[in-house]
């Protein structure tokens with residue numbers, strides 16, 4: 001049976017770039033997200049290159065849907081070697097005292113609970129798969145905090161804690177657990193964060209060259225293609241113009 005890579009949030013940005021990059025590893029792909037139209041376009045492009053792809057419209061916040069999704073995976077895709085927990089978002093940026101509770105729920109439900117729901121449902125399919133591994137997409141926001149980042153930073157600190165905890169818990173099952181923790185990557189992330197305000201989103205990257213999604217996908221590819229004797233714990237990756245959450249060099 002062929003080995004499968006499952007990517008959450010594959011309709012855009014880093015998840016989509018991972019699908020495109022990892023298509024060359026010889027795995028078949030399971031691609032999930034809420035926007036099925038986008039997944040289908042991507043899947044057709046990959047199938048045209050000879051890659052076997054299964055797509056599923058999945059909202060990772062929906063616990064029952066995560067459980068049902070796993071039951072529905074076709075037999076030929078069930079040998080899951082790699083799970084990439086990428087689906088995530090920031091909603092808003094501002095002081096906690098002015099925080100929007102719906103934003104908070106959305107970030108915690110997606111970034112933390114969604115990652116847990118998907119992992120809990122998928123992990124049993126990874127037992128006895130040689131070289132099994134989970135890659136969580138963390139963030140510099142999971143290592144540091146910055147003004148107005150409060151709940152997003154907390155959710156990514158939770159991803160960091162879960163990555164380290166899962167690595168310990170899954171040791172006995174032979175499942176390696178890694179994270180990739182990027183700084184600024186220009187995707188739809190800031191457009192989502194600022195509720196579709198494209199001007200505000202582009203100002204985040206003004207005067208610097210941010211990472212592109214493919215830079216992160218290359219880091220994920222390094223982890224996924226490493227020899228099975230290696231666990232890469234974490235890759236922290238910045239644009240050259242960034243040294244920490246708050247140290248960014250902008251030129252006009």
Ligand code: NDP
Pocket residue numbers: 008009010011012013014015032033034035036058059060061086087088089090110114137138139140181182183184185186187188189190192213
């Ligand atoms: P994008 O907005 O481009 O992509 C986010 C992806 O997550 C989309 O495919 C979206 O799909 C999916 N997603 C969001 N909510 C859900 C949900 N409830 N259920 C299923 N899928 C969901 O942003 P990025 O590619 O930048 O973000 C990917 C990951 O990278 C996130 O975890 C983010 O926190 C992290 N990250 C991003 C950085 C950046 O600067 N861009 C830096 C560090 C980390 P759909 O809407 O179709 O469901």
Ligand code: 8X3
Pocket residue numbers: 138139140141149182183184185245
């Ligand atoms: C996204 C990067 O710096 O906006 O996780 O938090 S940052």
